Amino acid sequence: MRNPAPFLLALDTSTHWVSFALYDGANLLCEHTWRSNDYHTVELAPMVNQALQRLGLTARQLTCVAVAIGPGSFTGLRVGIALAKGLVLGGRMALVGVPSLDILAAAQPPLDLPMIATLRAGRSRFALRRYGWDGEAWQAQDEYQILTLEQLAEMVDRPTWLCGEFDARERQALSAHPHIRLAAAWLCLRRAGRLAELGWARWQAGQVADPASLAPIYLHYHEPIPS
Known part of the structure; x- marks a missing residue:
């Protein structure tokens, strides 16, 4: 059989x-x-x-x-x-x-640019992670961060591919950024x-999880301390 x-x-x-x-x-x-x-x-x-x-x-x-x-x-x-x-x-x-951000990153085209993948994390904040193309796939380059849209824009200081869930106002603001290359909306949907x-x-590959221990990745935003 x-x-x-x-x-x-x-x-x-x-x-x-x-x-x-x-x-x-x-x-x-x-x-x-x-x-x-x-x-x-x-x-x-x-x-x-x-x-x-x-x-x-x-x-x-x-x-x-x-x-x-x-x-x-x-x-x-x-x-x-x-x-x-x-x-x-x-x-x-x-x-x-x-x-979740690996899912979004995997949908992006191969590019000779660094990439930031984002998704909404509530209260006008975004979870994000940097990725780089290694010739075969997008690989995570650092740890997760959680930032406001303004903080995200400030951290981009060189040409960077950006993908994620943004509303019309946010897309308009990000599109005006001199270094941000904003992915089309259809590429931003997980x-x-x-x-x-x-x-x-x-x-x-045998990379299976234990149902008893599998847990979600939760990020917490910490307000910046005034100088």
Whole structure:
């Protein structure tokens, strides 16, 4: 008897933008991305179940779940990670955690420029990380930071590719910066299809997580001390 075909479910609830995808290692079977008004808890699981039904699958046929682990919204991250852990513990499948900014970085084109990937971290602040292209992929260059938009703009002192979730006012301000090369909006959306590919590669490499210990990446902003 042949082994059943492997299927991976990818979940990203890092911010208001929610995304999930189903992947078989060769093809993206479905992907759904939408902006949620803090309804992650009531929207995500039913939509995943509907997608599985359309494909004639059940949750028990999943062999791996890849989930975005942050940084990002405290509440949003908990929803995705809780669903991933529930599926894994109930179905004896593998669990893979992928940092949310790595998902965004992986979607960017190869460039001979440093890159900063960002996502919203609440209260007009942004989580960010620097990346560099090594000839094959974008690699993280430093630790996570959490800054305001003004602080982010001030730190860019040379031509730099910037990607992330920005509203119209923020995009206008950043576009006027002499050193910022702002990615197009479609490149700034984290898609679970990309997470699925990253998660699959980690799973195949044996980089699986323990459901009992997998935790989200939370960042805390510290107000600058007046001089």
